[in-house]
Amino acid sequence: xxxxxxELNPVQQQAAQIKDGPILILAGAGSxxxxxxxxxxxxxxxxxNIPARNILAVTFTNKAAEEMQTRINRxxxxxxxxxxxxxxxxxxxxxxxxxxxxxxxxxxxxxxxFDDQDQLSIIKKILKELSLDPPKINPRAVRAFIENAxxxxxxxDEMEKFSRGExxxxxNQIYHLYEKYLKSQNGLDFDDLLIKTxxxxxxxxxxxxxxxxxxxxxxxxxxxDTNQIQYQLIKLLARQHLNLCAIGDDSQSIYQFRxxxxxxxxxxxxxxxxxxxxxxxxxxxxxxxxLKAAQDIIEKNLHRTDKTLWTQNPKGAPITLAxxxxxxxxxxxxxxxxxxxxxxxxxxxxxVVLYRTHAQSRAIEEQLIKTNLGYKIIGxxxxxxxxxxxxxxxxxxxxxxxxxxxxxxxxxxxxxxxIGAQTLIKGGKKLNDFLKLMENIRLISREKKPxxxxxxxxxxxGYKDWLLENSPEAESRWExxxxxxxxxxxxxxxxxxxxxxxxxxxxxQIEDEAEKIHLMTFHNVKGLEYPIVFMVGMEEGxxxxxxxxxxxxxxxxxxxxxxxGITRAKxxxxxTHAQSRRFFGSFQSNPASRFLDELPNDILDIx
DNA sequence: AAAGAATGGCTTTTT
DNA sequence: GCCATTCTTT
Numbered sequence: 170x171x172x173x174x175x176e177l178n179p180v181q182q183q184a185a186q187i188k189d190g191p192i193l194i195l196a197g198a199g200s201x202x203x204x205x206x207x208x209x210x211x212x213x214x215x216x217x218n219i220p221a222r223n224i225l226a227v228t229f230t231n232k233a234a235e236e237m238q239t240r241i242n243r244x245x246x247x248x249x250x251x252x253x254x255x256x257x258x259x260x261x262x263x264x265x266x267x268x269x270x271x272x273x274x275x276x277x278x279x280x281x282x283f284d285d286q287d288q289l290s291i292i293k294k295i296l297k298e299l300s301l302d303p304p305k306i307n308p309r310a311v312r313a314f315i316e317n318a319x320x321x322x323x324x325x326d327e328m329e330k331f332s333r334g335e336x337x338x339x340x341n342q343i344y345h346l347y348e349k350y351l352k353s354q355n356g357l358d359f360d361d362l363l364i365k366t367x368x369x370x371x372x373x374x375x376x377x378x379x380x381x382x383x384x385x386x387x388x389x390x391x392x393x394d395t396n397q398i399q400y401q402l403i404k405l406l407a408r409q410h411l412n413l414c415a416i417g418d419d420s421q422s423i424y425q426f427r428x429x430x431x432x433x434x435x436x437x438x439x440x441x442x443x444x445x446x447x448x449x450x451x452x453x454x455x456x457x458x459x460l461k462a463a464q465d466i467i468e469k470n471l472h473r474t475d476k477t478l479w480t481q482n483p484k485g486a487p488i489t490l491a492x493x494x495x496x497x498x499x500x501x502x503x504x505x506x507x508x509x510x511x512x513x514x515x516x517x518x519x520x521v522v523l524y525r526t527h528a529q530s531r532a533i534e535e536q537l538i539k540t541n542l543g544y545k546i547i548g549x550x551x552x553x554x555x556x557x558x559x560x561x562x563x564x565x566x567x568x569x570x571x572x573x574x575x576x577x578x579x580x581x582x583x584x585x586x587x588i589g590a591q592t593l594i595k596g597g598k599k600l601n602d603f604l605k606l607m608e609n610i611r612l613i614s615r616e617k618k619p620x621x622x623x624x625x626x627x628x629x630x631g632y633k634d635w636l637l638e639n640s641p642e643a644e645s646r647w648e649x650x651x652x653x654x655x656x657x658x659x660x661x662x663x664x665x666x667x668x669x670x671x672x673x674x675x676x677x678q679i680e681d682e683a684e685k686i687h688l689m690t691f692h693n694v695k696g697l698e699y700p701i702v703f704m705v706g707m708e709e710g711x712x713x714x715x716x717x718x719x720x721x722x723x724x725x726x727x728x729x730x731x732x733x734g735i736t737r738a739k740x741x742x743x744x745t746h747a748q749s750r751r752f753f754g755s756f757q758s759n760p761a762s763r764f765l766d767e768l769p770n771d772i773l774d775i776x
Numbered sequence: 777a778a779a780g781a782a783t784g785g786c787t788t789t790t791t
Numbered sequence: 792g793c794c795a796t797t798c799t800t801t
Contacts, residue, residue, distance in 0.1 A: 229790095229791070230790095230791075231791090256791065257791075258791055259791095285790085285791095307785095307786095309786095309787095359790090359791055360791090362791090363791095423789075424789080424790075424791095426788075426789060426790090427789080427790065427791085525788070525789075526787065526788055526789075527787080527788085527789090528787065528788095528792095528793095531792090548789095548790085582777085582778080585777080585778060585779090587777065587778090588777085589777050589778075590777090591777080592777085672791075690788085690789065690790095691789075692788085692789045692790070693789090693790090714788055714789080715788090716787095716788065717788085726789095730789080751792080752792095753786075753787090753792065753793090754792045754793090755792095
């Protein structure tokens, strides 16, 4: 048999072998989804002789894309021609960089990417101009308004008719101004990357045609998490060849809050007639008990497609359910369990602690530090959001793009050089001197590589000295900048380096340090698996989150999130809740989560 | 204009 | 309890 196929079960083989036409793979948790996908790509290349460059595989995280690439390299070590593989956002950036100059969409190919903090500062700036200061209008709420609109592919003009009430009217007014500002800065936010690509394809059919011809075979991972724009994008690209393979699981749709619409996966068969549907229902990951727990939870949702996961794995240990005094006891319980598991050969890196909100990590961290156990928080305050990193990147961005107002404003006063808000508006000698300095550095940096430029800019602008003299944690901050230099060493030019930092979120860099326990949110753990899983803070108001309690739809999303958490576990699952815990400084007691009541009693071990 | 001190607002989840 | 913004002093 073909060596690419012999690791697959019959259904997986079928999914890998189909060459043409639309395919929908409904892949339950732990059913070998990534394996099937990678082997399918390998089979297309090796067996059907499809050039790798004609294959597009879209994922939701950079990590998933990298994982896929590594696995394909393992199956086809000799093939070095790469398929197009990446997140929706990174693929769109590639296309926009190539094509925008040929269009009159109002942006050029060297656009800058604005992250969520940039968005917020733009909105605050606009609020100030309108004299609507933050107490009156919450900038974050405005950002949410704009994001929601963009996720639904609604322009500010189109939103006009949907905007009811004072807040929405003002928010939409800001949306208009925000778009104007972005355009004046040649800037695109995350959503724009997708929106402008779709606009490009709609307005320039010859460009669309070009990419339709490049992407003869398209695979989309986590199809249940696509939003309206992503749906449109794929539809445009796949229209010509119809060789679209969508993979997903509606039970694991957890991003509706940012516009994902799992009806996209439910409607796939209507959108693409003659689709071949393949169901992967055998779970290779978890014990029977864990799977039973997951199944019992998800069955409480009214909106779902019926499917049954099964496994040949053993029944395994019962699910441990523990009620603790407070969040510190909860942390101590986890630690003592991990310690005793270690006696049986479990490594700390086999364990993951999952929580609903980042804020919950602190209590666990504190106890882990006390007991000298190594840990690694995935997500949370990202490396790229640390102020010293953002400062240095702002300097570097300013070198790459002298017009980047937002970068200039960030670093004009770091270190202090007598340039404040007033000078930035009215100009003056001090500002001119600074701009001259930057111009000088720019000239010198032309010949240099990104890592050297970071060093150059940190020294010449006096940033390094200022940081070392004034910051209490100067050393660790400078260490972070050195870390950034290490990242930069992988790049030959500034543009590529900046691209990476703009799109790469911290979730993407999980190092496999064997001695460290991983801590992360339920959202971050999607797509991963661990032998031992701790789900903490299983309390009403926390999980399900209080903000989800009013809307049945949102409650169902919480339940799917719970399902995702449970199905990460291979061998053992712990669920814990605390009688009371600190919220915003004061104590609050929450009843145990309703999800715990939904578990079958006969597989529980209650402490 | 900058640095330090005090106040108030708030936290769901993320590419 | 923490953060970001605002107020006060230098």
